[in-house]
Amino acid sequence: MTQAEPLASMMIVFYAMIGGAIRVSTPFLFVALGECLTEKSGRINLGLEGNLILGAMTGYAVSYNTGSAWMGVLAAGGVGVVLGVAHGWICKLPKVNDIAVGLAFMGLGTGLAFFFGKPYIQPSAPRLGSVPLGGWSNNPQVQQALQINPLFFIGIMLAVFLWWMLRNTRWGLVIRVTGDSAASARAMGVNVDMVRLLATAAGGCLAGIGGAFLSLSYPGSWNEGLSSGQGLMAVALVIFARWNPLRCVLAALLFGAAGALGPSLQSIGVSFGYHFFNAAPYILTLVIMIASARSRSAAIEAPRELSIIK
Amino acid sequence: MLNTRVIESVTIPLAALLVSGLVFSVFLLILGKSPATFASLVWTGGFSSWFSIQNALQRAAPLILTGLAFAIPARIGLTLLGAEGAVVIGGFSAAVVAIPLVTAGMPAAFVWLVMASAAMVVGAVWVGLAGWLKHHRGVNETISSLLLTYIAIAIVSFLIEGPFRDPGSANKPSTMPLGTDYRIGGMFDSSVHWGLAAGLVLAVALWVLMARTPFGFAARMTGGNLRAAQGQGLPVGRLLVACCAIAGACAGIVGFFEIAAIHGQANASLAAGYGFTGILVAFLARHNPLAVVPVAILFGALDAAGGLIQRRMEMPDATMLVLQGIIFVVLLISDTFHGRLPFGTSQRTGART
Numbered sequence: 001m002t003q004a005e006p007l008a009s010m011m012i013v014f015y016a017m018i019g020g021a022i023r024v025s026t027p028f029l030f031v032a033l034g035e036c037l038t039e040k041s042g043r044i045n046l047g048l049e050g051n052l053i054l055g056a057m058t059g060y061a062v063s064y065n066t067g068s069a070w071m072g073v074l075a076a077g078g079v080g081v082v083l084g085v086a087h088g089w090i091c092k093l094p095k096v097n098d099i100a101v102g103l104a105f106m107g108l109g110t111g112l113a114f115f116f117g118k119p120y121i122q123p124s125a126p127r128l129g130s131v132p133l134g135g136w137s138n139n140p141q142v143q144q145a146l147q148i149n150p151l152f153f154i155g156i157m158l159a160v161f162l163w164w165m166l167r168n169t170r171w172g173l174v175i176r177v178t179g180d181s182a183a184s185a186r187a188m189g190v191n192v193d194m195v196r197l198l199a200t201a202a203g204g205c206l207a208g209i210g211g212a213f214l215s216l217s218y219p220g221s222w223n224e225g226l227s228s229g230q231g232l233m234a235v236a237l238v239i240f241a242r243w244n245p246l247r248c249v250l251a252a253l254l255f256g257a258a259g260a261l262g263p264s265l266q267s268i269g270v271s272f273g274y275h276f277f278n279a280a281p282y283i284l285t286l287v288i289m290i291a292s293a294r295s296r297s298a299a300i301e302a303p304r305e306l307s308i309i310k
Numbered sequence: 311m312l313n314t315r316v317i318e319s320v321t322i323p324l325a326a327l328l329v330s331g332l333v334f335s336v337f338l339l340i341l342g343k344s345p346a347t348f349a350s351l352v353w354t355g356g357f358s359s360w361f362s363i364q365n366a367l368q369r370a371a372p373l374i375l376t377g378l379a380f381a382i383p384a385r386i387g388l389t390l391l392g393a394e395g396a397v398v399i400g401g402f403s404a405a406v407v408a409i410p411l412v413t414a415g416m417p418a419a420f421v422w423l424v425m426a427s428a429a430m431v432v433g434a435v436w437v438g439l440a441g442w443l444k445h446h447r448g449v450n451e452t453i454s455s456l457l458l459t460y461i462a463i464a465i466v467s468f469l470i471e472g473p474f475r476d477p478g479s480a481n482k483p484s485t486m487p488l489g490t491d492y493r494i495g496g497m498f499d500s501s502v503h504w505g506l507a508a509g510l511v512l513a514v515a516l517w518v519l520m521a522r523t524p525f526g527f528a529a530r531m532t533g534g535n536l537r538a539a540q541g542q543g544l545p546v547g548r549l550l551v552a553c554c555a556i557a558g559a560c561a562g563i564v565g566f567f568e569i570a571a572i573h574g575q576a577n578a579s580l581a582a583g584y585g586f587t588g589i590l591v592a593f594l595a596r597h598n599p600l601a602v603v604p605v606a607i608l609f610g611a612l613d614a615a616g617g618l619i620q621r622r623m624e625m626p627d628a629t630m631l632v633l634q635g636i637i638f639v640v641l642l643i644s645d646t647f648h649g650r651l652p653f654g655t656s657q658r659t660g661a662r663t
Contacts, residue, residue: 046452090639093646099389099452101642103589108635114628229460236453275471279464282457286449289457293448 009268012141016267019145020260021253022152023218027052027227029155029252030210031234032241033162034080034203036248039238040166041199042179042192042305045087046102048207049231050109051080055211057113057120060222064125069216072125073151076212077205083109084204088197106231120222128217149217151209155249158206162245175199179303207231229282236285240292242301258284318648319596326644327594330637337632343623355618356611367502370610372397372564374509376588377595377602378516379437379557384597385520386553387533388444389452392437393561394585395459399436400429400558401565402466405485405576406474408492408569418492426566433562434555436462441554445547451554463581470576484577494571505567510603512560517599529553561585587613590638609634 031048038045055076063072087105091098131153134146166172178185178195185192210230215222237255241247262277335345356366379393404425411421440455476486496502520526529549532539540546564584573579591609595601616630 086639090643093643095646095648096642097645100593101639103389103391104635104638104642107586107590107631107638111628111631111633111635115626115632118626118628229456232453232456236457239450275464275468279461279468282460282464286454286457286461289449289454290443290447293450 012268013264015139015141015145016264017257017260019147020264021257022145022148023256024259025252025256026149026152026155026213026217027210027230028234028237028255029152029159029249030213031207031231032237032248032252033155033158033245034206034210035234035238036203036241036243036245037162037175037206038084038196038200038203039306040179040243040303041175041196042182042303043088043091043098043196043200044102044235044306045084045105045200045203046099046232046235047083047087047105047109048102048203048234049227049229050106050113051083051204051207052109052211052214052231053227054083054109054113055080055208056215056226057117057211057222058208059212060125060215061116061120063127063216064120064123067126069126069128072216073128073209073212076208078208080204080206080208080211081201082204083208084201085197087204088193088200091200092193092197114224117222117224121224124221125216127220128213130217149213151213151217159245159249166245176303179305182305207234233281233285236289239302240285240288242292243303244301255281255284318651319598322644322647322651323594323596323641326641327637329644330633330640333636333640334633337636343625347623348619351619351622352612352615355615362611362614364501365614366607366611367506368610369613370607371503371505371509371567372582372584373588373591373606373609374513374603375505375560375564376584377591377606378509378512378588378599379560379585380589380592381595381597381599381602382516382520382560383441383451383553383557384592385526385533386529386550387536388441388550388553390437390440390455390554390557391452391585391589392440392455392458392554392558393564393588394581394583395455395462396433396437396558396561397565397568397582397585398459398466398580399462399565400433400562401569401580402469402485402576403432403562404429404566405488405569408488409474409486412486412488412492421492422494422570425570426563429562429566429569430559431562433558433560433565435558437558437561438551438555441551442547444554445550459585466576466580467578470578474576476575479575479577482577484575487575488570489574492570493574494567503567503571505564505571508563508567509606512563513599513603516556520599525549525552587634590634590641593638593641 031052035045035048058079059072059076062075063069083105087101090096090101128149128151130147130149132143132147134143137143166176174190174195177188178190178192182192211227214226219226233255237251238248241251258281261280262274265277266274338345338348355362357363376393376397379396380390383390407428408421408425411424436458437455440451440458443449443454444451470485471483474485475483494504497504497507520529528539528544532544532546532549536546565580568580569576587609591602591605594605612630612633616627619625619629620627
């Protein structure tokens with residue numbers, strides 16, 4: 001730490017945390033929006049961690065082979081859809097537990113990603129570009145913090161769209177009814193399994209794109225330690241955001257800031273306790289879950305069909 | 311005559327294993343590899359010689375214990391992913407309590423006893439916390455136990471790289487090595503360490519506990535219907551925490567043997583993924599403590615053959631992860647056939663509501 005100017009180094013940490021929060025939160029945001037949509041339809045997909053890792057690997061591999069990072073993002077979304085459809089199809093079978101299926105897909109997605117990802121650990125693939133929004137400031141830290149990936153804006157727009165769609169459209173109503181009472185949905189003539197399958201597929205797609213962000217933007221390379229539970233933390237994040245896509249954005253930013261704490265402190269030379277600060281997002285998640293689990297308003301907003309609530 | 315449910319719970323998982331083998335063969339064929347070579351290498355690496363059997367049993371030992379760590383809470387209706395964290399933090403505690411005792415030159419048996427107790431207690435408290443949060447705060451135990459695992463790994467890495475780092479461990483930060491006098495050797499002239507014996511004893515003991523005691527009956531009843539158990543005045547909260555604590559203690563012992571028999575010091579190798587493979591072991595065993603043993607030996611053999619397959623077939627080490635993932639998915643699909651097989655369905659009687 002620079003001893004002379006504690007204020008200056010605090011500002012550096014502050015800027016690094018803002019930039020870090022935006023970067024770290026993007027994959028959280030995509031997984032959380034996907035999980036939010038799936039859970040709104042009354043099913044829980046714990047396997048999004050698998051989608052995230054397989055999406056990261058696929059995105060990197062396709063970007064390397066085609067030379068286009070955006071093709072990689074598309075391919076990652078496609079792989080996410082495949083996993084989501086498989087999850088949705090298996091869960092509609094009677095006597096099958098959706099939480100266990102999620103665990104299985106977490107394992108399968110990770111296994112496939114590590115299996116096919118071995119040759120892509122070394123080579124360098126084209127990354128996604130960033131939009132520099134810090135031009136108004138002369139401060140290089142501000143400029144660096146505001147190098148924002150377009151996927152972040154896409155995520156925000158998606159959140160607004162999902163919020164509007166769930167509230168105001170026929171499809172949104174169908175999803176909400178399916179999630180609150182499968183019996184009522186059937187009485188309305190809704191094919192409950194089909195709605196859940198589509199919602200899981202769409203959620204899987206978003207999680208795959210979130211994975212592509214990990215490998216193609218930040219941290220921006222493919223390796224086996226790339227994701228460490230972001231997919232699962234997003235599930236907790238959705239509970240904290242009470243199944244509201246707009247609140248998912250805020251929650252993702254909060255988690256991103258917690259995740260950026262360790263690297264930000266390292267940027268001013270505080271390396272002591274790096275691993276300890278790495279635990280910050282997990283501890284934050286746990287504290288938030290403890291604080292919000294028994295809250296009455298959360299109980300009201302929860303989709304009634306969710307097995308995790310029952 | 312055997313109960314239909316017993317027949318089902320043996321045949322359906324076996325059929326699922328068979329189907330998974332077929333699916334994995336197709337996967338290998340697509341990649342241009344030979345399933346026959348794969349099968350013969352699994353045989354060579356896992357079962358064919360006394361050397362490979364020892365290797366398989368050695369690797370089965372932690373899987374028995376982590377399998378039990380998932381199966382026992384599953385009987386009371388909890389899906390706990392905390393075993394991996396309890397292995398790491400239990401192993402670390404064992405390594406740390408050993409440091410002053412080894413320095414003071416205490417007898418090895420006493421040191422092992424203290425180490426094993428520390429690992430079990432810390433593991434039990436760590437995972438028991440997830441059960442306590444479930445009952446008293448309504449926190450979903452699946453997510454909280456997984457978060458506790460990540461927190462355990464982060465805290466242990468922090469402590470190993472910081473205060474408890476042995477200055478001699480330059481490349482890979484580790485705690486102080488135990489020294490050869492304090493290492494647990496193999497059982498009866500074999501290379502299989504005593505963790506296997508611990509696993510077998512605990513499997514039998516926990517089967518007795520769950521199947522033949524009032525505690526086990528109360529736990530299974532709670533797993534079957536929480537409201538009914540509460541209505542009967544069962545101490546549901548204490549049962550939940552006790553099952554989680556048993557799971558944590560089982561996983562803690564894995565950590566102890568990893569330190570005392572395998573690594574001799576705590577470092578990043580503790581997080582070897584036994585906790586996660588144990589989940590699959592428990593599902594295949596249908597959460598029966600006795601059935602966990604043969605399933606764990608099967609996966610131990612697969613693991614033992616892994617290195618051979620990697621070298622001879624030029625496949626990455628993640629091959630086994632893919633195989634495990636396929637088995638897990640197929641197994642869960644097979645769950646749908648329980649109670650729907652063509653034979654013996656007429657025997658299923660009893661009130662449904």
